[in-house]
Amino acid sequence: xxTGAFKIVAQxxxxxxxxxxxxxxxxxxxxxxxxxxxxxEGKVSIKESWCSIVDGELLINGxxxxxxxxxxxxxxxPMRVKKLLMHKREIxxxxxxxxxxxxxLIPLNVYFKGSLVKVCVGFCRGKKLYxxxxxxxxxxxxxxxxRMLKEYNR
Numbered sequence: 001x002x003t004g005a006f007k008i009v010a011q012x013x014x015x016x017x018x019x020x021x022x023x024x025x026x027x028x029x030x031x032x033x034x035x036x037x038x039x040x041e042g043k044v045s046i047k048e049s050w051c052s053i054v055d056g057e058l059l060i061n062g063x064x065x066x067x068x069x070x071x072x073x074x075x076x077x078p079m080r081v082k083k084l085l086m087h088k089r090e091i092x093x094x095x096x097x098x099x100x101x102x103x104x105l106i107p108l109n110v111y112f113k114g115s116l117v118k119v120c121v122g123f124c125r126g127k128k129l130y131x132x133x134x135x136x137x138x139x140x141x142x143x144x145x146x147r148m149l150k151e152y153n154r
Contacts, residue, residue, distance in 0.1 A: 005113070006111040006112065006113055006118075007111060007112040008109055008110075008111045009039055009040075009042055009044055009110045009111055009112065009117075010042075010044045010045060010046050010109065010110040011046075011108070011109050012046045012047060012049070012106065012107055012108050012109070014047055015106045015107075015108055015122060015124065016108075017127075017132065017135075018126065018127055018132075019104070019106060019122070019124035019125060019126055019127060020124060020125045020126075020127060020131075021108070021122040021123070021124050022103075022122075022123045022124065022125060023122070023123040024108065024120055024121070024122050024123075025086070025090070025094075025120070025121045025122075025123065026118055026119075026120055026121075027058065027084040027085055027086045027118065027119050027120075027121050028084065028085035028086075028116060028117070028118060028119075029060070029082055029083070029084055029085065029110075029117050029118070029119050030082060030083040030084075030085060031065075031082065031117060032074070032076055033074065034067070034068040034071035034074045034075050034076070035065045035068070035076060036117060037068045037071070038065050038066055038067065038068040038071075039065060039110065039112075039117055040112075041068075043065065043066035044063070044064065044065050044066070044110055045063070045064045046060075046062075046063050046064075046107045046109075046110055046119075048062045049061060049062035049063040049064075049106075049107050050062060050104060050105065050106055050107075051084065051104075051105035051106065051107060051121055052105070053091060053094065053095045053098065053105075056088065056091060056092070057083055057091070058083070058084040058085075058086055058091050058094070058105075058121075059081050059082065059083055059084065060081070060082045060083075060084055060107055060119065061081055062079070063079075063082060063107065063110075064078050064079055065078055066078055084119060084121070094123065097123060098123075102125050102126050103123065103124065103125055104124050104125075104126065105121055105122070105123060105124070106121070106122050106124045107119050107120070107121055107122075108120045108121065108122045
């Protein structure tokens with residue numbers, strides 16, 4: 001995904017730590033006007049959110065969109081369950097994949113693609129504690145190597 005063509009509004013950095021991302025999918029999201037205005041101001045959080053499939057519909061749970069300041073009576077509940085827009089066959093394919101043990105659908109990014117709000121949903125497999133430790137050790141080793149090379153090249 002290129003960041004130049006998109007305006008990323010929110011990221012779920014925790015997902016990259018807690019899950020192996022097997023596949024990334026793009027989905028639209030069903031929103032009301034005041035919610036879109038609030039997202040444009042950057043008042044959205046997907047840190048504790050997840051996706052579920054209910055009655056053939058893909059839903060995002062735990063996504064917080066702060067109420068728009070000038071929205072008065074038109075503001076919706078900030079934590080309401082929002083519908084994600086995908087083709088039916090894609091949702092059915094995901095349903096089959098998610099039923100496998102250890103897999104989940106996690107929102108990774110919320111961004112604007114033109115004037116439309118999109119969500120990047122990751123098909124993820126949960127990391128065990130030793131996987132997280134190994135990833136942190138690898139990242140730390142890479143940082144040390146970079147630092148050593150930088151000093152050596154001076």
